[in-house]
Amino acid sequence: MQAAKSIDGLMRPPDQVMRLDRLGSMHQTRLSFMRELLRRLHRERWEVSRPVFDIGPRGAGVATYQASGPERAYTLVCFAHDLPPELRSDRVIAEVWDATFSLFDGVPTTIDIDRLGQNVPRQEAGRYRQTELVLARANRSARLFDNVVACLAKGCQPDTDALDSVGYLMRTTAVYGNGKFGIADRDRIAGRPELAGPFQAEMLTVWLIRAFTIDLVEHMAALAGGRIAARLDRRLCRRLGIGNATGLGMAPFLVRHPALIHNWMAARETALARVRALPSASRQQIDCFRSALRRFSLHLSRWTTADPVLAPRLATLAVDLSLIYGFTSDAAFAAQLPWDAICRWAEKTVSLEARELVVSLVLEPHPAIADPLFESMATDELASFTIDGRMSCQALLTLIDRSYAWALATDFSRREENRLFWYVSEEKLEPRLGERATEAGAELEQPLAVARDVKLLREALTACDPAASLAQLLIRHPEHRHTVRRVQLESQRPYAEIRDNLIGSGVRPIDLLRCKLSFFGATRFDPRSDKWLRVTMFQNAPHPNEMPDSYDDGWIWGPEEVPC
Amino acid sequence: MLEVSLNEIENLALKSARGSGFDWGLAEEAARAARWLAARNLSWSGSLAAILEANAAGRLGGFAWTGTDVVSSVDDLDSCPIRGGACLSDFAPVLARLFLPRTLHPLWLLPFADTASNLIGVPIHLRWSEHRMVVGPNGTFGVVAPSLQHLSMVSRADLAMEIGIVEATDLPVEKWARRATSHMVPESDWRRLQHFEHFTYVPASETSRLSGAGAGIKDND
Numbered sequence: 148m149q150a151a152k153s154i155d156g157l158m159r160p161p162d163q164v165m166r167l168d169r170l171g172s173m174h175q176t177r178l179s180f181m182r183e184l185l186r187r188l189h190r191e192r193w194e195v196s197r198p199v200f201d202i203g204p205r206g207a208g209v210a211t212y213q214a215s216g217p218e219r220a221y222t223l224v225c226f227a228h229d230l231p232p233e234l235r236s237d238r239v240i241a242e243v244w245d246a247t248f249s250l251f252d253g254v255p256t257t258i259d260i261d262r263l264g265q266n267v268p269r270q271e272a273g274r275y276r277q278t279e280l281v282l283a284r285a286n287r288s289a290r291l292f293d294n295v296v297a298c299l300a301k302g303c304q305p306d307t308d309a310l311d312s313v314g315y316l317m318r319t320t321a322v323y324g325n326g327k328f329g330i331a332d333r334d335r336i337a338g339r340p341e342l343a344g345p346f347q348a349e350m351l352t353v354w355l356i357r358a359f360t361i362d363l364v365e366h367m368a369a370l371a372g373g374r375i376a377a378r379l380d381r382r383l384c385r386r387l388g389i390g391n392a393t394g395l396g397m398a399p400f401l402v403r404h405p406a407l408i409h410n411w412m413a414a415r416e417t418a419l420a421r422v423r424a425l426p427s428a429s430r431q432q433i434d435c436f437r438s439a440l441r442r443f444s445l446h447l448s449r450w451t452t453a454d455p456v457l458a459p460r461l462a463t464l465a466v467d468l469s470l471i472y473g474f475t476s477d478a479a480f481a482a483q484l485p486w487d488a489i490c491r492w493a494e495k496t497v498s499l500e501a502r503e504l505v506v507s508l509v510l511e512p513h514p515a516i517a518d519p520l521f522e523s524m525a526t527d528e529l530a531s532f533t534i535d536g537r538m539s540c541q542a543l544l545t546l547i548d549r550s551y552a553w554a555l556a557t558d559f560s561r562r563e564e565n566r567l568f569w570y571v572s573e574e575k576l577e578p579r580l581g582e583r584a585t586e587a588g589a590e591l592e593q594p595l596a597v598a599r600d601v602k603l604l605r606e607a608l609t610a611c612d613p614a615a616s617l618a619q620l621l622i623r624h625p626e627h628r629h630t631v632r633r634v635q636l637e638s639q640r641p642y643a644e645i646r647d648n649l650i651g652s653g654v655r656p657i658d659l660l661r662c663k664l665s666f667f668g669a670t671r672f673d674p675r676s677d678k679w680l681r682v683t684m685f686q687n688a689p690h691p692n693e694m695p696d697s698y699d700d701g702w703i704w705g706p707e708e709v710p711c
Numbered sequence: 712m713l714e715v716s717l718n719e720i721e722n723l724a725l726k727s728a729r730g731s732g733f734d735w736g737l738a739e740e741a742a743r744a745a746r747w748l749a750a751r752n753l754s755w756s757g758s759l760a761a762i763l764e765a766n767a768a769g770r771l772g773g774f775a776w777t778g779t780d781v782v783s784s785v786d787d788l789d790s791c792p793i794r795g796g797a798c799l800s801d802f803a804p805v806l807a808r809l810f811l812p813r814t815l816h817p818l819w820l821l822p823f824a825d826t827a828s829n830l831i832g833v834p835i836h837l838r839w840s841e842h843r844m845v846v847g848p849n850g851t852f853g854v855v856a857p858s859l860q861h862l863s864m865v866s867r868a869d870l871a872m873e874i875g876i877v878e879a880t881d882l883p884v885e886k887w888a889r890r891a892t893s894h895m896v897p898e899s900d901w902r903r904l905q906h907f908e909h910f911t912y913v914p915a916s917e918t919s920r921l922s923g924a925g926a927g928i929k930d931n932d
Contacts, residue, residue: 326718628736
């Protein structure tokens with residue numbers, strides 16, 4: 148076999164990748180966080196037990212799920228509540244939920260569980276300790292939950308169409324980690340191999356919540372139906388994931404963590420470039436690619452949305468899938484650099500949705516290339532914090548001109564380019580978007596207008612002696628300090644910056660959400676406006692009691708055909 | 712006392728510093744410095760509240776570059792340790808000395824001295840009246856006199872820093888204590904900081920309630 152070609156020239160440039168419309172077309176890949184979590188749990192033979200399950204007939208009570216690995220155990224403590232339907236809301240600002248959760252570091256005592264019971268149901272209004280790693284809550288699906296309980300109580304299985312159309316029994320409305328409300332800082336767990344990668348504690352929490360939702364409907368059905376009650380068919384269990392409703396609160400994250408987003412994107416782009424550099428494809432790799440493509444076709448048929456922007460894009464994606472089938476013949480794979488050829492063809496032939504899907508598809512057969520890159524996805528953000536005050540104004544100007552042409556080209560005197568401002572609402576303490584011309588509060592704008600701020604910094608730099616140091620600039624103009632930090636950071640991390648104007652009238656915040664959620668491994672994106680969306684997580688994943696069996700690493704693509 | 716995480720400390724310091732009038736980049740410096748101090752079990756909360764109160768009241772001066780030195784730009788005001796700290800880390804490579812007259816809570820220079828020392832690879836000597844301390848690269852320090860705890864109690868002092876000039880007897884040989892991942896904070900300090908955090912929030916209006924989060928359609932399923 149020939150040696151792989153150098154990846155120089157095969158890395159997609161940030162100007163191509165870091166655009167909102169491209170980020171808003173991303174799909175899960177092998178590097179997605181929930182896939183890495185389950186790979187590790189399977190590889191290390193983690194075991195999940197249910198030491199406590201004390202739930203009443205109306206679904207209220209407490210349960211615990213203990214995940215035990217080679218060195219440590221983590222316990223999901225679940226509090227189930229009987230919530231009147233009128234109080235149920237997906238909004239992050241709700242105050243009551245059907246179920247609330249905390250991931251406990253280790254095995255909680257009854258005293259710990261009692262303490263958590265006083266706090267976890269109150270979520271943000273409670274206080275937590277360093278033994279709590281994650282805080283989360285979920286609501287029942289009004290369309291599905293009661294229906295499934297009723298069917299099982301009568302000894303029947305639920306209608307598969309209804310089940311598929313929703314895809315989950317509960318949806319989480321917030322999953323908090325990293326020190327929120329007194330829970331553990333990431334520093335506490337960052338040195339543990341199983342939680343060192345991004346969002347691994349959060350992903351473990353959601354996976355265990357999914358197991359709880361299945362147990363909960365079966366338990367409530369058994370209490371209602373007695374001996375005739377059925378358990379949920381195991382194949383149907385697989386098809387149920389956990390829903391998630393996400394809004395503007397998540398949007399600023401990618402802008403505020405430029406070093407982290409660089410690491411995520413660089414891992415993905417490096418994996419892609421290395422695969423494209425392969426001189427040939429093996430039969431096994433081709434079969435894997437085609438299997439993922441077939442499985443995605445079926446998945447797409449169940450991916451529905453009423454969103455006026457995404458719905459036509461999914462229709463086009465369906466057409467593009469047949470083009471991809473047509474192009475990826477045996478002859479295409481027999482050519483030199485077959486993976487590169489597929490990517491190049493896709494880039495000039497199919498829609499953005501399909502191009503980004505092709506990225507996921509070509510990574511799929513290459514675990515040895517892609518999976519080790521997961522290790523590079525975490526970051527120590529302190530390492531990129533310090534400003535180098537020695538740098539000259541001219542040198543920074545050169546960096547700006549090299550990487551920020553997309554920002555400098557924006558005319559902020561035009562009202563539509565400067566139309567919005569990001570702020571934090573006093574009432575809800577959540578990020579919001581306001582209209583600059585008609586709403587009060589623009590003077591309290593959050594520092595997310597990167598393009599505008601870089602342009603202002605460049606103007607200040609051109610007014611300086613080019614040989615002067617940045618230290619000299621910043622002592623007179625501290626208002627540019629946050630932007631100087633970003634530009635210096637970006638010069639070492641080319642995928643750090645979202646290369647679009649985030650305050651222009653064309654911005655769709657859900658593009659930011661989709662990028663982050665695709666890194667999580669979420670599927671079935673369903674925008675409910677341009678500011679919030681619903682997704683499904685862990686759909687088709689093995690449940691805890693299925694992990695010792697032969698493990699299908701491609702579970703996320705779904706079944707090849709409808710199993711029943 | 713309130714038990715809080717380092718992430719909460721960093722976030723509150725960021726927002727409260729911004730709310731007291733610091734530019735975003737300096738508020739980021741304050742947030743990082745607060746986390747640095749808290750992670751070493753150094754008292755940060757009451758001093759930060761005092762710094763922010765002085766900042767909001769316009770009682771803190773800035774600095775200027777003369778071409779050879781950093782000097783206080785307003786003679787009759789106290790020196791701000793956040794702005795002074797930023798000057799230290801920005802100018803350390805080209806400065807031999809930095810003098811900050813009447814510095815509020817000189818403890819706050821330690822995180823910046825740590826940054827600067829790591830950046831240029833030499834120790835930084837801090838001196839105010841009878842107290843001396845040296846901060847070295849790679850998380851080292853030396854308390855020459857009288858003690859670290861005492862430094863936390865100094866609320867205002869003329870502060871002289873020497874960069875890279877340390878006598879052999881003053882070498883930084885100690886390592887900061889194992890970092891804490893949570894911190895006990897007096898609730899009164901926390902409330903003083905929240906007072907400034909509040910100024911970063913935009914009050915709701917009828918328009919923002921309807922449009923700000925993109926709601927307006929049924930969000931239940």
